[in-house]
Amino acid sequence: MIRMGSRPELWKRGPVLTALALLLGLSMLLHAEIPNRIGNLGSLAETVLPWFGLFVLMLLAGALWRRSASAVTALLLPVLVWLNLFGGLLGDKSHPGSDLTVASHNVGADNPDPTGTARDLAASGADVLALEEITRQAKPRYERELAKTYPYHTVQGTIGLWSKAPLSDTRPVDIKTDYGPLADTKPLAVRMAYTRALRTTVATDQGPLAVHVAHLGSARVTPGAGFWTVSRDRGAQALGEAVAAEQNERVVLLGDLNGTTDDRAFAGLTSQLRSAQEGAGNGFGFSWPAKFPVVRIDQILVCGVEPRSSWSLPATGSDHLPVAAGISW
Numbered sequence: 001m002i003r004m005g006s007r008p009e010l011w012k013r014g015p016v017l018t019a020l021a022l023l024l025g026l027s028m029l030l031h032a033e034i035p036n037r038i039g040n041l042g043s044l045a046e047t048v049l050p051w052f053g054l055f056v057l058m059l060l061a062g063a064l065w066r067r068s069a070s071a072v073t074a075l076l077l078p079v080l081v082w083l084n085l086f087g088g089l090l091g092d093k094s095h096p097g098s099d100l101t102v103a104s105h106n107v108g109a110d111n112p113d114p115t116g117t118a119r120d121l122a123a124s125g126a127d128v129l130a131l132e133e134i135t136r137q138a139k140p141r142y143e144r145e146l147a148k149t150y151p152y153h154t155v156q157g158t159i160g161l162w163s164k165a166p167l168s169d170t171r172p173v174d175i176k177t178d179y180g181p182l183a184d185t186k187p188l189a190v191r192m193a194y195t196r197a198l199r200t201t202v203a204t205d206q207g208p209l210a211v212h213v214a215h216l217g218s219a220r221v222t223p224g225a226g227f228w229t230v231s232r233d234r235g236a237q238a239l240g241e242a243v244a245a246e247q248n249e250r251v252v253l254l255g256d257l258n259g260t261t262d263d264r265a266f267a268g269l270t271s272q273l274r275s276a277q278e279g280a281g282n283g284f285g286f287s288w289p290a291k292f293p294v295v296r297i298d299q300i301l302v303c304g305v306e307p308r309s310s311w312s313l314p315a316t317g318s319d320h321l322p323v324a325a326g327i328s329w
Contacts, residue, residue, distance in 0.1 A: 021075045113316075122150070149162075210247075210250065214253065214257065219232045239268075
């Protein structure tokens, strides 16, 4: 067997691969410095940041094929950075026992089976259930199917909360959404219902719990606008202000935020709340698209309570997976 160190030419091979490996490592290490001025590139990179690990594997294959000792060595940088960022998500951090189970699901405006979706969610065991993208036509079906399991509920615009415990102090949170270049891609019932966030208090056995439910504006890659997130970012800022004004020390935020917690746009929220998935999940917990999830845009964020477990529920008729978490006082 030939050792790499015994052949000087092995260190001279693959200079392009070596440079790409170093660039990849620096891109992940300094992702917060990638500017958003051009097409919101920084937020886009942070949205898909976990998948940068695939580039490591591609470069490793190239380095081995070229038998480049310098490229293999340079790959240590992106490997270490990736493990520092996401290594903690690889193991199972869940713990048995919780005081309350919460769940959230973007049920999908085009869901062909709202009744079946409602039945599946009612059987999930969640004590508090948030739904997003409820159309006017599907609303009575969700209310009818969930009524037996959840005697208390509120629906504000296209979002709602169902609970086994009483609700109080319920009110909408103003995050009016402008779909911009995506306006024509959304059903009229969704575009016309501007109430997309609410706040309520759930009277649990352990004491009052403030619950916020939100469905932020869309984020899409478009030819003219790049990574378009204007409406979403405005909603994220409004949510952050609402959470900062919260009087209850125990807070849960449930909803489709159309972004990952790595995205700098959510700094106002992540500085106050922690992700249940990152704190007590098993893996990355990707939730969209349901057929082959690649990002987690459906979030459960908490403050003042301890996440004990976090998981995704089986697919429904929606293009999102439901997400759930067990929390404890």
